[in-house]
Amino acid sequence: MSSAAPRPFAAAPRGPLTGSARVPGDKSISHRAIMFASLAIGTSRIEGLLEGEDVLATAAAMRAMGATIARGDDGVWSVDGVGVGGLLEPEAALDMGNSGTSTRLLMGLVASHPIRATFVGDASLSKRPMGRVIAPLSDMGAEFTATGNGRLPLMVRGIAPAVPIAYTLPVASAQVKSAVLLAGLNTPGITTVIEPVATRDHSERMLAGFGADLTVTDSPAGRVIALRGEAELRPQHIVVPGDPSSAAFWLVAASVVPGSDIVIANVGMNPTRTGLIAALRLMGADIAEQDARSVGGEPVADLRVRHAPLTAITVPPELTPSMIDEYPVLFVAAAFASGTTVARGAHELRVKESDRIAAMAEALTACGVTVAEHDDGLSITGSGGAPIAGGARVASKLDHRIAMSMIVAGLHARETITIDDAAPVATSYPDFFDTLQSFTN
Structure with missing residues (x-):
């Protein structure tokens, strides 16, 4: 499988996120x-x-x-x-x-x-x-x-x-x-x-x-x-629920961009995958589950997310296994919270598609966020809900989650954040940019 050509993307404020969408299958x-x-x-x-x-x-x-x-x-x-x-x-x-x-x-x-x-x-x-x-x-x-x-x-x-x-x-x-x-x-x-x-x-x-x-x-x-x-x-007939790791970007985006009010339909709510929702709720996020149901043996719900002021937390370590892929976008949420969020206990992030701890520390620092890097996570001092500075070109490190997380950061930045290569997004979320457009029209 050949690598796609680099695809730079300029992420800038587009106003509140509104409407509804489905995320791709888990x-x-x-x-x-x-x-x-x-x-x-x-x-x-x-x-x-x-x-x-x-x-x-x-x-x-x-x-x-x-x-x-x-x-x-x-x-x-x-x-x-x-x-x-x-x-x-x-x-x-x-x-x-x-x-x-x-x-x-x-x-x-x-x-x-x-x-x-x-x-x-x-x-x-x-x-x-x-x-x-x-x-x-x-x-x-x-x-x-x-x-x-x-x-x-x-x-x-x-x-x-x-x-x-x-x-x-x-x-x-x-x-x-x-x-x-x-x-x-x-x-x-x-x-x-x-x-x-x-x-x-x-x-x-x-x-x-x-x-x-x-x-x-x-x-x-x-x-x-x-x-x-x-x-x-x-043989079986399988219905794949929406991916909570893909929904994560919109959960954070709608939480931090003022005036946002969205519904993400058909999201898998397996309790081993909902750590980010728990962490965001501890920070004060307004995330409501609607029409909870079971699809193919997996719990599913529609999630309504409205903008809410976020407050820094120390992320409970027991949430780590159920949100390991969502840490990059949690770091973005922390960048807009009031106070210093401490997210540790995630050594596994060092050996993902990139070193996600180092990559996010570098990207957020370049965008004016105060970050302290630990061997197992980050401490991030947030803006208190104000836009972050932005104005940087950041490296995705061939990592789809770094690219999408920093695009979310750009939706509430004073100056455009340019992701050097957003092509890796296609590995997990081919319709990401179409969904972004639908939420910000």
Whole structure:
């Protein structure tokens, strides 16, 4: 997958945000829907799939390993799976583009099949460490040849039968958990993952929906997820809810831009994903849930967001796992609050698509915000609701969330903020600019 040409974007005030919009399908659920459907026997249908570059990379990889995947004219995707154990060896390297989720989860799938697969990615993905996935999958019997310190390009030589393991996550990571569980699907016996700190549970919910023999229990050591291998997955009809990580940008934008009043429809409200909403409410944000309902086993609601003055907080550490992807835009919210917000406990941000702590510290400082950088987060002294200075050209670092977060910052700045490259936005939110236009017409 080739990288898009750089796309600078000038972010400037456009007045209050008004109206309603839907955000794209949840990226985490979209990845898993394609993968699990590809392992079922029969035809699955997926509605609301996020059609960003990251999810399309997952679809391309599953096609390369034997699944038949097609998009209908009605926007519904059909997937004819190969069955657990039926993956074919891809003829060429699997190009993951910018998608760390695709890479880590697919490494798990390949690990317990008797095939080899080589993973490559763009410059940003090639810098991201894969060692935390390599370690447990190696314990299951897979072999890896990686570049440098466990980075891409990387080759996985899977094994069947693999060895079931009981693995305690050393860091809170839904990707590592999911990689081990996916390897366990084609492994005889019971594969167990213990997570001392709960992470997003989309894999567990969806695997159970596809018919996997999976249990989740609480213990003094944390959540224990046990999966019986050599599973037979049944095809499903999946409706993907709106991505709370995409909704996050509008939650913050409407909160900080005076006069704003918007509705974001069909947002996934899985409790392992709503940390940002909790943090913003602690800061005083006016976010109301409307028409709460369940769609495909996932809680969903429409969110009405109105401008409200924000007050600085110390972000509760227990919220971190449920908002790890939303920290960049939380930093933007903090830039407009009254007082100094302290957001720490997020070491994981150092190894995302970019070093999101350093990238946001650099970008906000360039825009006149007072920022103190810590090894695990930032302390940010806000403007008390006034516009920030802006007037800077900031680097997105090939990171979609940095680009979108700083565009939000520009909506309430005295001078235009120019993002050097907003092209990475397409990896997760292809319609971002259209939605921005609809809210600010």
